[in-house]
Amino acid sequence: MSKQDYYEMLGVSRTASADELKRAFRIKAKECHPDYHPDDKTAESRFKELNEAYEVLKDPQKRAAYDQYGHEAFSQGGAGGFGGFGQGFGGFGGFGGFENIFEEMFSGATRSSRGTAQPQKGEDVRYDLELTLEEAYQGLKKTITVDNFVKCETCNGKGGKSVQTCPSCGGTGRMRQRQGFFVFETDCPACRGTGKSVKDACGNCKGTGRVRKKRTLDVNVPKGVDTGIRMRLSGEGNAGFQGTPNGDLYVFIAIKDHDVFVREGNDLYCEMPVDMATLALGGELKVPTIDGKGAMAQIKAGTQTGTRIRLKGKGMPVLRGSGFGDLYVDLRVITPTNLSDRQKELLREFSGLEQNKDDDGFFAKIKRFLGDD
Numbered sequence: 463m464s465k466q467d468y469y470e471m472l473g474v475s476r477t478a479s480a481d482e483l484k485r486a487f488r489i490k491a492k493e494c495h496p497d498y499h500p501d502d503k504t505a506e507s508r509f510k511e512l513n514e515a516y517e518v519l520k521d522p523q524k525r526a527a528y529d530q531y532g533h534e535a536f537s538q539g540g541a542g543g544f545g546g547f548g549q550g551f552g553g554f555g556g557f558g559g560f561e562n563i564f565e566e567m568f569s570g571a572t573r574s575s576r577g578t579a580q581p582q583k584g585e586d587v588r589y590d591l592e593l594t595l596e597e598a599y600q601g602l603k604k605t606i607t608v609d610n611f612v613k614c615e616t617c618n619g620k621g622g623k624s625v626q627t628c629p630s631c632g633g634t635g636r637m638r639q640r641q642g643f644f645v646f647e648t649d650c651p652a653c654r655g656t657g658k659s660v661k662d663a664c665g666n667c668k669g670t671g672r673v674r675k676k677r678t679l680d681v682n683v684p685k686g687v688d689t690g691i692r693m694r695l696s697g698e699g700n701a702g703f704q705g706t707p708n709g710d711l712y713v714f715i716a717i718k719d720h721d722v723f724v725r726e727g728n729d730l731y732c733e734m735p736v737d738m739a740t741l742a743l744g745g746e747l748k749v750p751t752i753d754g755k756g757a758m759a760q761i762k763a764g765t766q767t768g769t770r771i772r773l774k775g776k777g778m779p780v781l782r783g784s785g786f787g788d789l790y791v792d793l794r795v796i797t798p799t800n801l802s803d804r805q806k807e808l809l810r811e812f813s814g815l816e817q818n819k820d821d822d823g824f825f826a827k828i829k830r831f832l833g834d835d
Contacts, residue, residue: 468519469515472490476529480520487520491513494512496651506651510639510648582635582655582702582706583708584699584708586699586710587608587698587710587712588714589606589711589712590713590716591681591716593683593715594718595720595725597683598683598685598687598715598717599752601779603680603681604683605681607677607678607679609675609676610699610711611675613671613701613705614666615666616666617664617671619672619701619704620671620705621660621663621667621670621671624662625658625659625705627657627659628650628657629652629659630652630659633657634650635649635656637649637650656704658704669704671705672701681695686779686782687715688727688781693712693713695710697710698711727778728778728788729778729788729790730776731789732750733792733794734747734791736761736794736796737796738795738798740761741761741795742763744760745761746758746759747760749789751773751776759771759791761793769792770790770791770793771790772788772790776788776789
């Protein structure tokens with residue numbers, strides 16, 4: 463059976479750049495990585511083939527040889543005049559570059575300098591927490607419910623009665639396989655990269671050392687949080703495999719829209735209806751504030767609708783800092799409705815007085831435009 467073309471395997475053209483090759487490899491590798499598809503028996507072989515293709519095409523010299531001679535360039539003994547191919551390219555037959563790429567892309571067990579597996583952390587968990595603007599202003603302790611993997615209490619997270627060195631990988635947590643000049647290394651499928659093997663697997667957790675469980679946690683939300691803020695709870699993520707360390711829990715904050723205020727950073731904005739008399743004569747106006755107490759704003763005589771006033775320090779608290787943002791209030795005039803006869807009479811009188819004294823003003827210009835002079 464002929465091998466698939468490396469370019470086709472990665473889904474790129476033969477003129478693809480190094481960056482295009484790398485992006486394609488990352489996408490394809492995640493699609494067939496054995497850890498992400500434990501029930502797919504073909505995933506490991508497809509993953510190895512994919513790495514073989516990338517290791518050749520990412521190296522300019524190896525890629526040139528492949529473009530000229532195809533797969534024969536890397537067969538045992540070489541082909542097409544490449545009998546000493548491995549030595550000719552600096553011992554390329556035993557390269558170890560793939561391990562760095564693999565560990566850059568995927569979290570998992572890595573080998574220590576002694577060749578034994580490092581503890582494989584449990585997966586991190588995300589929780590989305592929605593708060594009101596008032597809650598974000600005050601800060602609070604919030605009780606949340608999470609459903610994730612915790613340590614099995616039956617076996618105390620060990621996975622069974624006794625734990626021994628994995629016979630498949632010798633405790634390294636890694637497996638190597640040679641194909642021609644290529645050596646591929648992946649997590650050991652028998653122990654999932656932990657380097658350990660369990661005897662008499664626990665019936666409660668089926669040897670994994672962890673079980674899924676709902677539990678409640680108290681989260682201390684500081685004052686001033688905003689949408690997009692991420693809070694990390696160390697060790698509250700998924701329990702690791704067979705007693706390895708827990709992952710972390712990340713709480714992502716989202717603030718609900720408010721009926722009155724719009725938030726921009728630490729500042730708040732709102733619109734405030736004002737009667738015409740207050741704008742014309744000036745006076746005090748009580749405006750709402752996020753703390754619920756309200757505040758008095760001074761309105762100057764002759765203030766126009768649309769004027770924005772600033773109330774310093776009446777915005778949101780600075781997250782993990784001191785001070786507050788400001789509150790900006792846009793004044794909007796109220797047009798009165800359901801007027802009494804007396805009110806209508808007074809308004810007509812007021813309107814006439816305004817127009818009569820406006821000989822060179824706006825009303826006079828409108829009258830001249832309409833030809834009413």
